[in-house]
Amino acid sequence: MSTTFPFKHETFQSIKDLPSDIQSLMLRAEEQLDYAYAPYSNFYVGSALSLESGEIYTGCNQENASYPLCMCSERVALYNVGTTHKTFKITALAITAYNPKKELTEPCMPCGACRQVIQEFEHRQGAPIPLYLASKGHYIIRLDGITELLPVGFSIDHLL
Ligand code: THU
Numbered sequence: 001m002s003t004t005f006p007f008k009h010e011t012f013q014s015i016k017d018l019p020s021d022i023q024s025l026m027l028r029a030e031e032q033l034d035y036a037y038a039p040y041s042n043f044y045v046g047s048a049l050s051l052e053s054g055e056i057y058t059g060c061n062q063e064n065a066s067y068p069l070c071m072c073s074e075r076v077a078l079y080n081v082g083t084t085h086k087t088f089k090i091t092a093l094a095i096t097a098y099n100p101k102k103e104l105t106e107p108c109m110p111c112g113a114c115r116q117v118i119q120e121f122e123h124r125q126g127a128p129i130p131l132y133l134a135s136k137g138h139y140i141i142r143l144d145g146i147t148e149l150l151p152v153g154f155s156i157d158h159l160l
């Protein structure tokens with residue numbers, strides 16, 4: 001099965017088809033799958049993001065017996081940046097998933113909470129964050145930014 005995505009995106013058949021810097025970023029995201037802690041869902045997620053400075057930050061999901069405490073991979077990576085930088089420019093965010101019990105063939109789609117957080121980081125840096133979404137070993141989609149997945153979202157503009 002291959003999903004028809006109802007938003008603007010570009011498709012890459014495999015990691016080898018990505019630009020070389022994004023290939024490396026996706027490999028860093030794949031490395032994070034080893035550190036993901038997902039004994040409850042079996043859904044392992046790794047993320048890696050690049051900063052304009054050249055630094056790479058990573059994250060993976062961390063689950064808990066108290067299910068609502070589970071933390072997504074994307075937010076671990078983004079909050080890593082937020083807790084170490086006052087200003088930043090994230091130039092790409094790569095996300096990949098793996099399930100040892102079920103072959104995932106479709107790209108990992110960020111959950112609603114992570115879409116909201118990615119939107120806030122885009123606002124903070126004043127620029128969209130290109131997203132590369134994958135499941136390990138399968139095709140990858142590229143989105144220009146989170147607006148494709150969270151159009152007309154709730155934001156700081158509603159508060160000030
Ligand atoms: N998860 C992520 O880490 N990122 C996503 O984009 C989707 C979901 C995690 C949360 C939880 O540990 C597991 O995947 C199943 O929901």
